[in-house]
Amino acid sequence: MSDETTTPTVDGGPEVVDIWLSGTEVPPTDEGAQEMAESETEPRLREQLGSVVADDYVDDEVAPEDERMIINMGPQHPSTHGVLRLQLELEGEIIRRSKPIIGYLHTGMEKTAEGLTFAQGPTNVTRMDYLAPLHNELAYSLAVEQLLGIEVPPRAQAIRVLMTELNRVSSHLVALATNGMDIGALSMMLYGFRERELILEFFEKTTGLRMNHNYIRPGGVAVDLPPGWRRDVARIVETIPARIQDYEDLLAENPIWLSRTKGVGVITAEECLAYGITGPILRSTGVDWDLRKAFPYSGIDQYEFDVPTGTNGDVYDRFLIRMEEIRQSIRIVDQVAETMPKGDYRVDDRKVTPPPRARIDESMEALIHHFKIFTEGFRVPPGETYVAVESPRGELGCYLVSDGGGKPWRMHIRAPSFYNLQALPVMMADTLVADTIATIASLDPVMGDVDR
Amino acid sequence: MTDERQVADEGAAEGPSPAEIPDVLAELVARFPEAVYAPSAGQHTLTVSRDDYHPLAEAARDAGFEVCADVTCVDWFRRRPVRFELVVNLLSHRHRLRLRLLVPVPADDPVVPSLTGLWPGANFPEREVFDMFGIVFEGHPDLTRILMPDDWEGHPLRKDFAVGSVPVQFKASHKAT
Numbered sequence: 170m171s172d173e174t175t176t177p178t179v180d181g182g183p184e185v186v187d188i189w190l191s192g193t194e195v196p197p198t199d200e201g202a203q204e205m206a207e208s209e210t211e212p213r214l215r216e217q218l219g220s221v222v223a224d225d226y227v228d229d230e231v232a233p234e235d236e237r238m239i240i241n242m243g244p245q246h247p248s249t250h251g252v253l254r255l256q257l258e259l260e261g262e263i264i265r266r267s268k269p270i271i272g273y274l275h276t277g278m279e280k281t282a283e284g285l286t287f288a289q290g291p292t293n294v295t296r297m298d299y300l301a302p303l304h305n306e307l308a309y310s311l312a313v314e315q316l317l318g319i320e321v322p323p324r325a326q327a328i329r330v331l332m333t334e335l336n337r338v339s340s341h342l343v344a345l346a347t348n349g350m351d352i353g354a355l356s357m358m359l360y361g362f363r364e365r366e367l368i369l370e371f372f373e374k375t376t377g378l379r380m381n382h383n384y385i386r387p388g389g390v391a392v393d394l395p396p397g398w399r400r401d402v403a404r405i406v407e408t409i410p411a412r413i414q415d416y417e418d419l420l421a422e423n424p425i426w427l428s429r430t431k432g433v434g435v436i437t438a439e440e441c442l443a444y445g446i447t448g449p450i451l452r453s454t455g456v457d458w459d460l461r462k463a464f465p466y467s468g469i470d471q472y473e474f475d476v477p478t479g480t481n482g483d484v485y486d487r488f489l490i491r492m493e494e495i496r497q498s499i500r501i502v503d504q505v506a507e508t509m510p511k512g513d514y515r516v517d518d519r520k521v522t523p524p525p526r527a528r529i530d531e532s533m534e535a536l537i538h539h540f541k542i543f544t545e546g547f548r549v550p551p552g553e554t555y556v557a558v559e560s561p562r563g564e565l566g567c568y569l570v571s572d573g574g575g576k577p578w579r580m581h582i583r584a585p586s587f588y589n590l591q592a593l594p595v596m597m598a599d600t601l602v603a604d605t606i607a608t609i610a611s612l613d614p615v616m617g618d619v620d621r
Numbered sequence: 622m623t624d625e626r627q628v629a630d631e632g633a634a635e636g637p638s639p640a641e642i643p644d645v646l647a648e649l650v651a652r653f654p655e656a657v658y659a660p661s662a663g664q665h666t667l668t669v670s671r672d673d674y675h676p677l678a679e680a681a682r683d684a685g686f687e688v689c690a691d692v693t694c695v696d697w698f699r700r701r702p703v704r705f706e707l708v709v710n711l712l713s714h715r716h717r718l719r720l721r722l723l724v725p726v727p728a729d730d731p732v733v734p735s736l737t738g739l740w741p742g743a744n745f746p747e748r749e750v751f752d753m754f755g756i757v758f759e760g761h762p763d764l765t766r767i768l769m770p771d772d773w774e775g776h777p778l779r780k781d782f783a784v785g786s787v788p789v790q791f792k793a794s795h796k797a798t
Binding site (some may be wrong): 316352442552555570 | 661664667687688689690691692695696700701706710712714717719721740741742743744745746749752753766767768769770777782784
């Protein structure tokens with residue numbers, strides 16, 4: 170104790186004398202004695218923590234060229250959620266720069282849309298974000314309806330909310346499952362897909378398909394809910410929250426999970442706004458922004474729900490937010506099921522809605538009417554509009570331009586995954602290469618959505 | 622006589638009534654007298670010249686439009702005298718407001734200033750517009766093809782790019798066959 174004395178220096182400031190240099194027998198070690206290295210200075214640490222982003226396009230001149238290595242990850246990598254390819258510039262185990270390369274799943278769907286009638290459009294857009302097909306259909310249908318100037322009946326609106334919120338649950342379940350699988354929590358993968366099956370079974374019963382439903386169409390929905398839907402929805406509402414509690418018990422305080430996710434893939438609110446990043450990633454930074462609250466659509470403002478936000482903007486917060494959003498969506502689904510209005514599930518507008526199937530057998534006019542709608546489609550007045558919905562991945566917008574014909578002049582989808590992917594170089598700058606997988610998984614990109 | 626009155630009425634209907642424009646937008650419109658405010662389907666839309674485009678976007682950002690939600694383009698091939706129209710959707714969290722900028726871009730000089738300096742998130746969508754429409758963004762840090770293969774010829778979303786005109790997708794596979 171007496172060894173550690175402070176002697177006054179010339180300018181009066183205290184000077185620390187090292188313990189083991191002052192005559193004790195403790196062998197000298199490096200520990201605690203080395204000067205703060207160049208890589209640990211305050212600005213460097215802030216970069217590593219993600220609060221400051223190194224410019225992607227400027228070379229870091231500190232390291233010599235031969236210590237840098239560019240590795241290529243993907244597009245055939247199991248953890249890149251499809252065909253994402255990343256070029257990572259490594260310095261040892263640290264990623265200095267990274268660049269996502271996309272387009273491997275590009276199928277020209279916006280071009281295809283220009284050749285399809287407005288009525289055929291949902292079959293096309295539903296294949297973009299294949300984990301949240303109903304949200305794509307909803308954004309497209311809302312845009313068409315806005316140009317047509319029609320309002321769908323309350324039952325159609327409620328069915329749309331019911332189906333899209335269930336879709337959010339199923340999409341988030343896949344996100345949790347793959348997030349778990351990528352980090353090594355394999356049981357999470359099995360649980361997530363097991364619970365998703367519950368919802369997909371209900372989708373199959375209602376729409377006829379597990380994915381790519383073409384269920385939400387301009388003017389309403391394709392068919393009414395099937396008999397016994399209340400029982401199925403009640404089962405989902407009962408089962409999912411209990412299972413979410415299981416996941417939370419399993420992972421939320423699991424030390425391995427915490428060490429793989431806490432403080433990993435950090436992004437700040439300012440960066441999110443600047444890069445146009447939306448959805449759970451934006452909310453994980455503490456920004457209370459949800460299009461369902463900000464610009465309510467399809468009557469979703471009638472239902473009570475909360476928007477969960479995080480504080481740290483890391484992988485762990487995004488994991489918690491997805492679980493809480495599942496709970497909130499189940500809350501909405503429960504309210505919709507209780508207050509489901511009676512009435513028609515399609516708008517009563519002969520221009521848009523085909524006649525009931527039974528009428529076709531007995532009426533020639535109904536047959537012609539049906540034929541006209543399914544071959545020529547309907548004309549949409551000239552105009553342009555941008556409608557956005559909150560998909561599980563963020564702001565899903567549809568920009569639609571009509572020249573007055575039966576097909577869109579231009580249809581553009583603002584894909585949330587496409588924008589969110591720009592967060593990847595920000596999140597991964599100066600982090601360990603081992604965290605790449607966890608970061609990508611927490612972004613939850615759907616490559617069909619990115620490439621369209 | 623009746624014709625004249627109809628024209629006058631239409632003019633009155635098209636002109637924005639000041640009560641409907643939020644203050645933020647009214648200030649923007651006042652600063653850029655050449656920008657034409659015309660709501661479309663109840664959405665705030667400004668048609669901007671290319672010269673005003675970047676200054677107006679910067680003013681909009683400073684006025685509270687923190688997010689550049691979307692950049693895309695429309696090809697008005699043989700429908701309008703100015704072929705391309707750049708479409709920029711801005712979003713303000715603070716004002717809970719969306720604003721759409723429409724910028725006519727002529728086909729013989731398809732160059733516009735890049736927004737990447739204002740919103741780094743404009744990087745990917747501007748690359749997409751370059752890829753699909755061949756619009757060049759001046760000042761973009763990495764203006765390369767993003768969705769199509771690097772050796773692709775033409776810009777697929779242009780209206781004069783036929784859907785079935787290319788037999789095989791990649792040059793390498795074309796040589797093999």
